[in-house]
Amino acid sequence: MAATSDELRSVPAITIRQMLESDVPAIHAIERMSYPFPWSEGIFRDCIRVGYSCRVFDLEGQIMGYGVMSSGADEAHILNLCVRPTFRVRGLGRRMLEHLMELAASAGVQDIFLEVRPTNTAAIRLYQALAFEQVGMRRGYYQAVDGREDAVVLRRSLPDRRPRPA
């Protein structure tokens, strides 16, 4: 039987760490399994190089998923969130999203945004579970096999977690 979310959260072997350039080929293999229009390896390298928050799940040296977030003064954007297909529905997507939200809140970000395809039920359920709310729709935002697909824009406000001066 698959491990429950709580069991997996308590498995110390799965850690979240910084994404390294050397992880990119393994990440790209998961990316190609997961999206009809995957990011290139170059996009992941650019995200690391410009200093976006790029994190991976590492299980004894194997990449199990990843998240990429850009942050400005008040806003952050989740640019990618993905879990290896055989490790889905065990709480990892939620754990990575919570980790990125915590990073953003600690940096003083007030609102976190993301786009999702309206057909991506799994992702939408995850975002709703973490209190993201729809604030807009971008028409024809995504490439699709038969043309373009809209994007739902979601937002979640974050608590102020900046460290207080002593």
Ligand SMILES: CC(C)(COP(=O)(O)OP(=O)(O)OC[C@H]1O[C@@H](n2cnc3c(N)ncnc32)[C@H](O)[C@@H]1OP(=O)(O)O)[C@@H](O)C(=O)NCCC(=O)NCCS
């Ligand atoms: C979206 C994605 C990251 C979710 O990761 P995951 O590890 O499977 O998600 P979790 O197990 O943490 O699930 C979190 C919640 O999402 C919901 N959920 C996740 N997968 C689901 C599915 N296939 N069907 C229905 N609900 C689902 C559940 O309600 C779950 O709630 P719970 O924690 O209260 O049980 C994963 O499906 C994925 O990598 N998809 C391909 C890439 C992608 O589409 N990314 C999002 C781009 S916007």
